[in-house]
Amino acid sequence: MSNTYELSPENAHIKARELFKEEFYWSPIEETSPFGSDDGSDAFYQFREWRETNKTASPFIFIETLLDTWGYSRGPAPHDAEVVEYLMERSVLGTNNVIIAVGFGQFVLEGKIDKDLLARTIQSVEAECAPSRLSVFAEDYRSTRLEQLTILRKALDKMAL
Template sequence: MAGYWLEHDSPEFGSAIDELEIIMHFYHGGPARKSLESMQEEFHQALKSLPKTKFLRKKKRLTLEIEGTFITGYEIERQSRPPIQINPVWVKSALNAIVESMPMLEKKFKKNDDFDFNSFKAYCTKKLSALPSTIEELQPVYDEVLSNKKAAFEKLDPWEKLDINWEEYHKAARTLAPEPFMWSVTDEFAPNGNDTGADTLELFKEWNNKNKSKSAMEFLSKLMRDWDIDIENPYSSEYSSYTYFQAIVGLAFASAKIRGECEDKLKKLADSTIDYRIRTISGDVGWEFKDECENKLAMCKSTIEKMA
């Protein structure tokens, strides 16, 4: 809502920036999801490097990463069921944090950048002062901005909707994973769209930076050890079976996206795990997403078999 409030009726400040991306990180005092304890520790270590900002001039994108200290991630989660509502106190605290970061943002600009930073700073300060104190006043603004965003989004083609920075991936990645859904970060049936597949992709990116010449199977072995899954007997439980399946398929696509290839052992393993998954859901006739799941699994299997 803080971002929507700033965006609502916003004037132009110059051509140097098309997008201001603000990421607010929250300390999470609760227990980590099983197998992700080390990632939680790394995240909390990363909080110490905040705030930080980056100006990508060619892309006209300014990014700001700050820590939200007015609440914890655990407290947010506790209040997210039923669906979380707009909280004016949180919105004001978030806007305060953004305004306080203005001096840091200002340092990123050069004299020849076409951007009126003083007007931008004054605008943000004014919006903070004018922030309503009730949900009833904020809700119409939220609805209007959301509606405009949805209308603009629907005009984009399927690839544009993904909003992916292709520089992070291998030049052959889109050829190897040629369907937009295979790049989705929200589709449960996409290779890297479910939680496990997404974690696998991010962890493989990090591992690959230091292990470019090593087999992806070495990464898989380490991943399974970290996640307490017996790679020799992965179907011993429902958790183990499903996590193993998602990790294998996620890794096959992660390797193709990052390295531009998927080695034979991994291809065969992904092939067999997809076959196993299709067999397990074949009799689940009452599941409303069965056909969609089977179709996307078949597409993933065919795509993996064609990978270099």
């Protein structure tokens, strides 16, 4: 596999190119893009590489391994309440970012999304729309994030068809 792959509409499955029209989908830095956060970008590229040798395996095998490797599945260990709260927020956001990136990533790569992954991706997007989750972001970014999450949610409905 070439290490020069760049996530772009030109390199995506035709179904992804047709559905993901908004520019933010392809941004490597837009936090709400499925691939714009550090977690989302890393998860997508690692999933792409993993998928080369695991074409028929459940994407959840990859997700569970990655989350475990990154320590998100274990939860926080420190006893300082403020640190625990931060790590919990970071773990929830990171886990949702990974699931969203792999869900949208499978569609970018294959033009389809695993049925169970679709359901879990919808849950992750909807969870990030909650006021408590939006409050993690800067106040002046929250409305943009919610708008973009709403676009992602609508796209998921179309991906299911």
